[in-house]
Amino acid sequence: MKILPGETNSNWTEWKSYEDILFHNSGDGIARIAINRPEKRNAFRPKTVCEMLDAFNLVRNDEKIGVVLLTGAGPDKKGVFSFCSGGDQSIRGQNGYEDDEGTQRLNVLELQRLIRTLPKVVIALVPGFAIGGGQVLQLVCDLSIASENAIFGQTGPRVGSFDAGFGSSYLARLVGQRKAREIWFLCRKYNSKEALEMGLVNAITKIEELEAEGVIWAREILRNSPTAIRILKASFNAECDGIAGIQELSGYTTQLFYSTDEAKEGRDAFLEKRPPDFSDYGWTP
Numbered sequence: 001m002k003i004l005p006g007e008t009n010s011n012w013t014e015w016k017s018y019e020d021i022l023f024h025n026s027g028d029g030i031a032r033i034a035i036n037r038p039e040k041r042n043a044f045r046p047k048t049v050c051e052m053l054d055a056f057n058l059v060r061n062d063e064k065i066g067v068v069l070l071t072g073a074g075p076d077k078k079g080v081f082s083f084c085s086g087g088d089q090s091i092r093g094q095n096g097y098e099d100d101e102g103t104q105r106l107n108v109l110e111l112q113r114l115i116r117t118l119p120k121v122v123i124a125l126v127p128g129f130a131i132g133g134g135q136v137l138q139l140v141c142d143l144s145i146a147s148e149n150a151i152f153g154q155t156g157p158r159v160g161s162f163d164a165g166f167g168s169s170y171l172a173r174l175v176g177q178r179k180a181r182e183i184w185f186l187c188r189k190y191n192s193k194e195a196l197e198m199g200l201v202n203a204i205t206k207i208e209e210l211e212a213e214g215v216i217w218a219r220e221i222l223r224n225s226p227t228a229i230r231i232l233k234a235s236f237n238a239e240c241d242g243i244a245g246i247q248e249l250s251g252y253t254t255q256l257f258y259s260t261d262e263a264k265e266g267r268d269a270f271l272e273k274r275p276p277d278f279s280d281y282g283w284t285p
């Protein structure tokens with residue numbers, strides 16, 4: 001199924017049907033998640049975020065998937081493309097975003113954390129507007145490729161909101177403190193060339209080539225060692241995620257340790273109610 005213009009040699013099949021997002025599997029290691037509210041510039045509401053959380057969790061548990069392409073479906077009826085324009089302002093209630101049941105919880109911070117800790121590579125494909133929380137979503141992806149027409153920016157201080165987590169601190173890590181303050185304090189818009197110059201995106205393509213480029217990058221990544229990439233991602237995260245980042249990285253080392261005879265000896269000794277014998281295992285230099 002086509003979500004962005006242009007051809008790719010991927011055979012996308014629908015993975016699961018949702019209301020606000022489109023979710024596909026290439027069959028060769030790539031998943032594609034697209035916000036599908038083009039008439040609202042792909043703004044997200046609680047339902048959109050819950051569906052994305054569900055899709056990302058399905059991806060997480062599928063050993064065959066190594067790369068996720070995150071994008072926005074389009075164009076809208078006027079021919080405008082968007083990645084995502086952030087929180088849906090039309091459902092902001094008295095105390096925040098409200099879903100159909102009146103729950104005032106957007107869950108987008110949980111989604112940001114899931115994208116960051118997902119043990120796979122997430123590539124944002126930005127075909128147009130990446131504004132507000134949409135800009136933060138492309139920020140927390142591992143890699144980001146924009147089309148020539150893409151527009152980036154923050155609006156929080158103008159619409160009475162802000163993302164003082166990854167949206168500001170991690171932004172400053174990527175683009176530097178001065179630029180990050182400019183982006184948030186002035187709420188200007190930046191084109192894809194400016195985004196590339198400040199390190200917000202990795203590459204720019206024509207919109208017709210955006211998805212194909214994403215697939216090329218994904219296939220290049222998929223040729224490499226899954227364990228090496230997973231631990232490198234955790235290491236990049238650990239550098240700025242504090243103890244939670246160290247926890248993520250250390251979890252993977254524990255997982256690797258479990259597969260050694262040394263760790264198995266500890267488990268077996270406990271189960272066999274005897275003292276462990278680690279004498280076969282040296283203090284590796």
Ligand SMILES: CC(C)(COP(=O)(O)OP(=O)(O)OC[C@H]1O[C@@H](n2cnc3c(N)ncnc32)[C@H](O)[C@@H]1OP(=O)(O)O)[C@@H](O)C(=O)NCCC(=O)NCCSC(=O)c1cc(O)c2ccccc2c1O
Nearest residue numbers: 039040041043085086087088089090132133155159161163
């Ligand atoms: C994105 C735009 C710059 C595009 O401008 P353009 O002129 O091309 O289009 P229109 O403005 O005419 O929009 C077309 C159509 O879409 C509707 N729409 C667009 N964006 C939204 C939106 N975010 N919410 C609801 N609806 C939207 C628009 O109303 C039009 O509908 P019509 O029926 O009138 O045709 C421009 O649209 C724009 O600036 N949009 C708003 C961007 C914005 O302010 N986003 C929200 C920022 S706050 C946020 O995202 C956020 C993020 C987080 O991570 C949070 C985390 C924790 C707590 C809170 C968070 C949070 O609030």
